[in-house]
Amino acid sequence: MTRDENTIICRCEDLTLGQLRKLISEGYTTLDEIKRISRAGMGPCQGRTCRALIEREIAAMTGTPIKEQAPARYRQPSKPVTFSAILGGEPHEADC
Amino acid sequence: MINTQIAIIGGGPAGLRAALAAAQTGAKVLLLDNSDHLGGQLIKQTHMFFGSQQQFAGSRGIDIATRLATELRQFENVQIMLETTVLGIYEDGVLLAEQDDKVRKIKAERIIVAIGASERMLAFPNNDLPGVYGAGAAQTLMNVHGVRPGHRVLMVGAGNIGLIVTYQMLQAGVQVVGIVEAAPTIGGYLVHAAKVRRAGVPIYTSHTVKEAYGDGAVEGAIIWQLDEKWAPIPGTEQDLAIDVICLAVGLSPLSDLLWQAGCQMTYVPQLGGSVAVRNSLLCTTNQQIYIAGDVAGVEEASSAMVEGQVAGLGAALSLGLGGEQAHAMLADARGQLAALRSGPVGEKIRAGLSLVEKGVTADA
Numbered sequence: 056m057t058r059d060e061n062t063i064i065c066r067c068e069d070l071t072l073g074q075l076r077k078l079i080s081e082g083y084t085t086l087d088e089i090k091r092i093s094r095a096g097m098g099p100c101q102g103r104t105c106r107a108l109i110e111r112e113i114a115a116m117t118g119t120p121i122k123e124q125a126p127a128r129y130r131q132p133s134k135p136v137t138f139s140a141i142l143g144g145e146p147h148e149a150d151c
Numbered sequence: 152m153i154n155t156q157i158a159i160i161g162g163g164p165a166g167l168r169a170a171l172a173a174a175q176t177g178a179k180v181l182l183l184d185n186s187d188h189l190g191g192q193l194i195k196q197t198h199m200f201f202g203s204q205q206q207f208a209g210s211r212g213i214d215i216a217t218r219l220a221t222e223l224r225q226f227e228n229v230q231i232m233l234e235t236t237v238l239g240i241y242e243d244g245v246l247l248a249e250q251d252d253k254v255r256k257i258k259a260e261r262i263i264v265a266i267g268a269s270e271r272m273l274a275f276p277n278n279d280l281p282g283v284y285g286a287g288a289a290q291t292l293m294n295v296h297g298v299r300p301g302h303r304v305l306m307v308g309a310g311n312i313g314l315i316v317t318y319q320m321l322q323a324g325v326q327v328v329g330i331v332e333a334a335p336t337i338g339g340y341l342v343h344a345a346k347v348r349r350a351g352v353p354i355y356t357s358h359t360v361k362e363a364y365g366d367g368a369v370e371g372a373i374i375w376q377l378d379e380k381w382a383p384i385p386g387t388e389q390d391l392a393i394d395v396i397c398l399a400v401g402l403s404p405l406s407d408l409l410w411q412a413g414c415q416m417t418y419v420p421q422l423g424g425s426v427a428v429r430n431s432l433l434c435t436t437n438q439q440i441y442i443a444g445d446v447a448g449v450e451e452a453s454s455a456m457v458e459g460q461v462a463g464l465g466a467a468l469s470l471g472l473g474g475e476q477a478h479a480m481l482a483d484a485r486g487q488l489a490a491l492r493s494g495p496v497g498e499k500i501r502a503g504l505s506l507v508e509k510g511v512t513a514d515a
Contacts (some may be wrong), residue, residue, distance in 0.1 A: 062274050108401055122420075131239025131240070143252065
């Protein structure tokens with residue numbers, strides 16, 4: 056790996072530029088596909104750091120501009136939350 | 152379950168102004184913020200604002216935050232929840248929030264999303280070394296906690312944030328060895344650029360970071376020049392001995408809650424990324440959800456405050472509140488926005504907005 060390829064893209068999950076380029080060349084060409092195969096974007100910052108970098112690399116390698124790339128799917132919760140917070144929180148309506 | 156009429160997510164310049172505008176119509180307002188203070192990024196702004204009197208020109212951001220928060224706390228129909236993070240918006244319009252390690256459910260007739268933007272990262276070797284900061288993080292250290300981020304700084308980005316944070320670093324006694332800017336021209340206001348140039352800080356346009364180096368922390372950076380096609384030119388490398396690299400390379404709207412709410416989104420580079428399609432009252436394609444501030448398109452604090460007013464009034468009017476007075480305030484706020492975005496400085500924003508405002512006919 057060159058120094059360039061060791062550049063960290065997703066610092067939560069330690070995905071490097073070299074690994075990302077390998078995935079794109081293998082056909083993982085959307086944010087969600089890359090997330091599922093590499094966990095990029097699944098750490099504490101939930102993709103807020105790496106998402107734009109990955110989009111740009113997909114555009115550079117596949118020629119698909121960011122505007123035309125399939126958007127990532129955003130699910131609740133927007134930040135990692137402990138099970139204890141959920142268990143200690145409000146009861147569900149049905150349980151009230 | 153907490154019930155309210157208008158829930159506002161984010162207590163920065165947009166959210167504060169939205170809460171005030173909605174409160175003035177008599178609406179029951181709930182303002183949520185994930186930090187322990189109101190004001191958002193305003194509390195780090197030690198410089199005086201431009202604009203007109205209506206946007207507090209001549210006041211420092213931190214003083215504007217105090218003033219707006221004090222004003223808001225006078226209203227009995229406003230509830231403020233700090234250190235509360237909204238975790239999601241669900242199909243039934245219910246918000247899930249976490250406060251004090253417990254989740255809470257919130258049901259609001261209207262939701263104003265004013266959560267701002269996140270800082271963009273730059274990919275270069277060793278960008279994970281301690282000493283690589285976002286400009287916002289460096290500002291938090293200096294202006295909130297009174298801690299210098301380091302001794303010798305390389306600033307990346309000559310937009311307004313890069314220029315202003317550079318000046319704040321000089322004020323804090325931190326040496327800034329230079330500012331690199333990938334574009335061939337300085338993006339920020341000339342008045343800010345002139346200030347840092349007079350202080351002796353060089354601005355390297357058409358330059359970027361090639362790599363950082365250091366054993367366990369940043370000890371230096373190599374910068375190099377870019378050609379007219381933004382490709383680096385070998386042989387132009389310069390080695391700078393520094394211990395901080397500060398990234399001010401733009402912001403991306405924090406759009407995740409809007410995606411969850413099913414708002415129609417579109418990617419607009421001029422506005423910083425994916426933003427919601429909206430009408431002139433800043434209502435998205437989900438009639439329950441309004442937007443204001445950087446989440447609606449990265450701009451600056453003055454326009455964020457006025458957008459907050461528009462969204463706050465728009466949400467209240469849609470609930471039958473506010474009447475004539477709200478309509479008059481709305482017309483005034485929209486006039487202010489047009490003025491802020493006029494001229495060559497607003498060209499990019501106007502181009503971006505023309506892409507997200509079209510096709511929306513629902514207007515109260």
